[in-house]
Amino acid sequence: MTVLVTGGAGYIGSHMVWRLLDAGERVVVIDSLATGFRFAIAPEAAAVFGDVGDEDLVRSTIEAQGVDAVIHFAGSVVVPDSVADPLGYYLNNTVKSRSVIAAAVAAGVSHFIFSSTAAVYGSGGAEPIREDAPLAPASPYGRSKLMTEMMLADTAAAHEFRYAALRYFNVAGADPAGRTGQSTRGATHLIKVAAEAALGKRAALTVHGSDYATPDGTCLRDYIHVSDLVDAHYDALLHLRRGGDSLVANCGYGHGYSVRQVIEAVRRVSGRDFPVVDGPRRPGDAEAIVADPARAMAVLGWRPRRDDLDGIVDSALAWEDHLTRRNFVA
Numbered sequence: 001m002t003v004l005v006t007g008g009a010g011y012i013g014s015h016m017v018w019r020l021l022d023a024g025e026r027v028v029v030i031d032s033l034a035t036g037f038r039f040a041i042a043p044e045a046a047a048v049f050g051d052v053g054d055e056d057l058v059r060s061t062i063e064a065q066g067v068d069a070v071i072h073f074a075g076s077v078v079v080p081d082s083v084a085d086p087l088g089y090y091l092n093n094t095v096k097s098r099s100v101i102a103a104a105v106a107a108g109v110s111h112f113i114f115s116s117t118a119a120v121y122g123s124g125g126a127e128p129i130r131e132d133a134p135l136a137p138a139s140p141y142g143r144s145k146l147m148t149e150m151m152l153a154d155t156a157a158a159h160e161f162r163y164a165a166l167r168y169f170n171v172a173g174a175d176p177a178g179r180t181g182q183s184t185r186g187a188t189h190l191i192k193v194a195a196e197a198a199l200g201k202r203a204a205l206t207v208h209g210s211d212y213a214t215p216d217g218t219c220l221r222d223y224i225h226v227s228d229l230v231d232a233h234y235d236a237l238l239h240l241r242r243g244g245d246s247l248v249a250n251c252g253y254g255h256g257y258s259v260r261q262v263i264e265a266v267r268r269v270s271g272r273d274f275p276v277v278d279g280p281r282r283p284g285d286a287e288a289i290v291a292d293p294a295r296a297m298a299v300l301g302w303r304p305r306r307d308d309l310d311g312i313v314d315s316a317l318a319w320e321d322h323l324t325r326r327n328f329v330a
């Protein structure tokens, strides 16, 4: 049996590929390299370079490689970009996800894991949010993912098809073994940006809004280590393979940190100061969003092992340092 990982050259997908290989699975990646990197794909994985919107390519890859499960990461990930280019986000995240789902159904693959997001909730406040909370995405990005969740539910009702839609909170950090990390060019994610600033790759970090109704005025997020996140996917894969029902599950730790707390953690762990300037709010940002992870723990048996902001930051800094030594230009 082989697992198809779409977006396996990207940040989270490349960690998933290593997690699957570590468990003795065979893996095939489809990636367009739009934001991913050839070097990020573990050498033991088969790789097909193409667009997941090409349904025939996805189907023929599934059939040629004997795929029994699809883990679908390929997509566009930057919330403010989705505000500026909603149709681009609906195309890449919604329309092309439809192609991947259709190819899976046509090829008889009945196990599907999808990268959903906390952005489907909109702003949840500082209290942990459950999966049955009202869905009110604050951005086209969140809506593009919510529509895919809806397609999955309808497909599962009509076909021999079960899925796990995992709603990631804020993914950060890097493989503790140093095999992969976040290499995204022009990154916008807070911990990545702060790590770049700490290593002198950016002149300054801008805080996007300090007038929110939070303790220090900056947004609250639930930062999850990427290794814990890919563990949840592996747990979901085993759940589906043993006949478990489709589910939607949060992936986060249940507590939030403000933008300023994250900046302090990066300063503390790196031992380096860097300039921080206050800027205006960023379009599409939710004020606060924190996961209630009880369902993933109860149904999937997920046990996070790296719930430690300083540890997350430390692994992100180590990967950033690795990129510097490779002369990788961000």
Ligand SMILES: NC(=O)c1ccc[n+]([C@@H]2O[C@H](COP(=O)([O-])OP(=O)(O)OC[C@H]3O[C@@H](n4cnc5c(N)ncnc54)[C@H](O)[C@@H]3O)[C@@H](O)[C@H]2O)c1
Residues within 6 Å of the ligand: 006, 007, 008, 009, 010, 011, 012, 013, 030, 031, 032, 033, 034, 035, 036, 037, 050, 051, 052, 053, 072, 073, 074, 075, 076, 077, 092, 096, 115, 116, 117, 118, 167, 168, 169, 170, 171, 172, 184
């Ligand atoms: N990073 C986060 O905090 C976060 C949070 C919630 C959800 N997600 C979701 O997780 C998934 C992976 O995110 P990431 O942070 O690893 O981003 P990423 O940009 O590093 O990875 C996305 C990968 O998909 C590929 N890709 C994009 N469009 C494609 C297409 N049409 N055909 C083939 N390949 C394509 C890119 O080349 C890249 O390798 C995304 O679906 C994203 O929405 C990420």
Ligand SMILES: O=c1ccn([C@@H]2O[C@H](COP(=O)(O)OP(=O)(O)O[C@H]3O[C@H](CO)[C@H](O)[C@H](O)[C@H]3O)[C@@H](O)[C@H]2O)c(=O)[nH]1
Residues within 6 Å of the ligand: 077, 078, 079, 116, 117, 118, 119, 168, 169, 170, 171, 188, 189, 190, 191, 193, 205, 206, 207, 208, 209, 219, 220, 221, 259, 282, 285, 289
């Ligand atoms: O230079 C920066 C970068 C970020 N931020 C702030 O830091 C917080 C986190 O921002 P990120 O860009 O790191 O992450 P988002 O919360 O916007 O989005 C991420 O998490 C979401 C789920 O919560 C989505 O799934 C999405 O794919 C993923 O990019 C936000 O308040 C943002 O305004 C800054 O102040 N300065």
